[in-house]
Amino acid sequence: MTIDRVAVLGCGLMGSGIAEVCARAGLETTVREVDDDLLEAGLGRIRKSLGRAASKGKLDETQVDEILARITGTTRLADLADVDLVVEAIVENLEVKTETFAELDRVVQPQAIFASNTSSLTITELAAATGRTDRFIGLHFFNPVPVMKLVEIVRVLSTSDETVADAQEFVRAVGKDPVLARDNSGFIVNRLLVPYLLDAIRAVEEGVGSIEDIDKAMQLGCGHPMGPLTLLDFVGLDTTYFIANIMFEEYREKRFAPPPLLKRMVLAGHNGRKSGRGFYDYSDR
Ligand code: 3HC
Numbered sequence: 001m002t003i004d005r006v007a008v009l010g011c012g013l014m015g016s017g018i019a020e021v022c023a024r025a026g027l028e029t030t031v032r033e034v035d036d037d038l039l040e041a042g043l044g045r046i047r048k049s050l051g052r053a054a055s056k057g058k059l060d061e062t063q064v065d066e067i068l069a070r071i072t073g074t075t076r077l078a079d080l081a082d083v084d085l086v087v088e089a090i091v092e093n094l095e096v097k098t099e100t101f102a103e104l105d106r107v108v109q110p111q112a113i114f115a116s117n118t119s120s121l122t123i124t125e126l127a128a129a130t131g132r133t134d135r136f137i138g139l140h141f142f143n144p145v146p147v148m149k150l151v152e153i154v155r156v157l158s159t160s161d162e163t164v165a166d167a168q169e170f171v172r173a174v175g176k177d178p179v180l181a182r183d184n185s186g187f188i189v190n191r192l193l194v195p196y197l198l199d200a201i202r203a204v205e206e207g208v209g210s211i212e213d214i215d216k217a218m219q220l221g222c223g224h225p226m227g228p229l230t231l232l233d234f235v236g237l238d239t240t241y242f243i244a245n246i247m248f249e250e251y252r253e254k255r256f257a258p259p260p261l262l263k264r265m266v267l268a269g270h271n272g273r274k275s276g277r278g279f280y281d282y283s284d285r
Contacts, residue, residue: 001111003170004028008054008081008087009100011042011073015089017145020046022087022143024146025174030072030080031131039073046071049146063106085170087139090128092242097121103105105130113163115139117267118191119239120246123183124156132203137167138235140174140187143235151176151188159235185250186243194244195236195255200228204279209278233278237262238271 007020015031019042022029030126033039038087049069053059059067072079077100080086086104090097101114108114113135116126127136138154155164164180171178181187186194203214215227224231232240241263247256264269267277272278276285 001084001113001166003084003113003166003173005083006030006085006170007032007083007087007088007108007186009104010088010090011039011045011205012089013045013143014047014079014141014145015087016042016049018089018117018141019071020049020067020086020146021066021174021176026070027174027247028070028072030074030083032074032077032080035075039075040130043071052148079105080104081107082109083112085113085115085166087115087117089141092118092120094121095123096259097126101126101129105132109169113137113166115124115167117141119187120243122185122268123154127156134160135163136164138181138183138187139167140181140281142189149175149177150183150189151178152189154176154181154183154187162222190243191236191248194240196245197228197259198259200232200246201259201262202245205259206227229279233272233280233282236272236274237278238266249267 008015008034009028011019011031011033019029019031031042033042050059050064054061054064056276086108088097090100093277104114114130114132115137116123117140118138119140123138128135130136131267136156137159140152140154142148142150153164153167153171168178196208206210209217211229218224218227226234241258244256244258268276270277273282276283
């Protein structure tokens, strides 16, 4: 199957990035948000990101206009009826996601593939809300989507080989490199990354080094682009707390258990860059 028309559900940090890479790859892209304000904010995020690429000389003004012309915004699921692929990137809430997929299943053409960008819920649970479990798959992108090359493709027991092949082709068409992962909580990246990030918080709790020195150590000692505490602020402490709890629930292993400092920071609203404060202060940005 050729994927020409894509719908992206949710135009937050991840959804706007996914919509951008789809439109940049020449695909007709419809983004759906729950209300006009969120939709406008999401489209604004895409415009800003394209503007950034243009200011660096990676795109010219005509290309930016062409890309934006391929993106349609809507608040209605019914407008997605004719798409070939739906990529869901809405709130990480099982009930909201399953309700949305059940409704989509009624309105979107039967041959279309459904994908979820969930980072912590199991794809199997989401697929079960639809009557197209053979055309259901996980497509897990990474933040910032326009930059990070990886997409984890997650098949469930019922996903057909054709759907996996179509998903691989789509991922390559949008300029990303796929890996195949089993439908275990955290897939490959978060399974390895989350315990590392939680351990960095434990290192802060134990006073192993200062926040700055822990970050500097991993940047300069291991060549990581960001130290773990900067990365936590970047991903969001609330998001990490949420993912860690789900992974702990699944594996019941201490390495996935959120440390007390993480919980306290989230309760205090220190959610990282987006809230102006996390391990570092972003209030002046
Ligand atoms: N959108 C678009 N482009 C962006 C961007 C954004 N939000 N942020 C940075 N860029 C681009 C810049 O334009 C620049 O492009 P160029 O090299 O072609 O000029 C390039 O990325 C590098 O950016 P900067 O020079 O501004 O800054 P850095 O060199 O510090 O790079 C970074 C920024 C790419 C974010 C880098 O620090 C990095 O790779 N950090 C690690 C990110 C990471 O680990 N992400 C995965 C998080 S885990 C996840 O998403 C899973 C989830 O389930 C939790």
